Amino acid sequence: MRGDPTLPGVDWHTWHRAYDSPDSALVRRLRTVQQRIALDLDERPPGPVRALSLCAGQGRDLLGALAGHPRRHDVTARLVELDPRNVAEAGRRAAALGLTGIEAVTGDAGLTDRYADAAPADLVLVCGLFGNITDADIERVTGYCARLCMSGGTLIWTRNRKRPDRFPWICRLLEERGFARVWLNDPDTPQGVGVHRFTGSPEPLPAGERMFTFVGYDVLDRAREQA
Numbered sequence: 001m002r003g004d005p006t007l008p009g010v011d012w013h014t015w016h017r018a019y020d021s022p023d024s025a026l027v028r029r030l031r032t033v034q035q036r037i038a039l040d041l042d043e044r045p046p047g048p049v050r051a052l053s054l055c056a057g058q059g060r061d062l063l064g065a066l067a068g069h070p071r072r073h074d075v076t077a078r079l080v081e082l083d084p085r086n087v088a089e090a091g092r093r094a095a096a097l098g099l100t101g102i103e104a105v106t107g108d109a110g111l112t113d114r115y116a117d118a119a120p121a122d123l124v125l126v127c128g129l130f131g132n133i134t135d136a137d138i139e140r141v142t143g144y145c146a147r148l149c150m151s152g153g154t155l156i157w158t159r160n161r162k163r164p165d166r167f168p169w170i171c172r173l174l175e176e177r178g179f180a181r182v183w184l185n186d187p188d189t190p191q192g193v194g195v196h197r198f199t200g201s202p203e204p205l206p207a208g209e210r211m212f213t214f215v216g217y218d219v220l221d222r223a224r225e226q227a
């Protein structure tokens, strides 16, 4: 399976080193996502907040936003990530912050069963996914987002704006599925970040379904070049 850390392709553990280069586009994306998570928490009424992160990597977005945030102990989260090294790192980071409500699990985030007892959630993170799956799967995932997010829940998502720029199309798909646009970053930014709020009522998340297959941007880029 692509994305399996034991197979050749992008090493998704090493990939996170880009976050150590202070001026990389990925760091700017990370900071933006962290700021939007923090703002979302600022605006929430008191009480528990449930979060989900699909293909969570090392959880740097959510954990970075929670570090020092006054609502950090209100948040329980499930981070689903395939590479066990990233899962271990997320667990270490959560423990270092004293966050006991963060559950980092190793598994295929494309399966609905991973969220059976955790959806719908107040905050859903789909960061670093849309650039790694086919257009057909992007469309499917936007549909599932309306089942992963509770009514009034916030979806924070990313997609690079490399040509063909899929960012505006993903916005349209989400908006057709009952999401209201809250905020989008500047369209000249190479790494697009969007915040949408679910205004509908979530249908139950069906068991045993596949929402997407993680293909990888490298494979998708090669296929586009050969087309």
Ligand SMILES: C[S@@+](CC[C@H](N)C(=O)[O-])C[C@H]1O[C@@H](n2cnc3c(N)ncnc32)[C@H](O)[C@@H]1O
Pocket: 002, 003, 004, 012, 013, 054, 055, 056, 057, 058, 059, 060, 061, 080, 081, 082, 083, 086, 107, 108, 109, 110, 127, 128, 129, 214
């Ligand atoms: C582009 S990175 C994004 C990581 C994180 N969301 C972020 O924005 O920092 C994609 C992540 O998806 C993980 N991944 C790949 N296939 C996966 C799958 N089927 N299920 C869960 N995670 C997967 C990779 O290991 C990698 O950590």
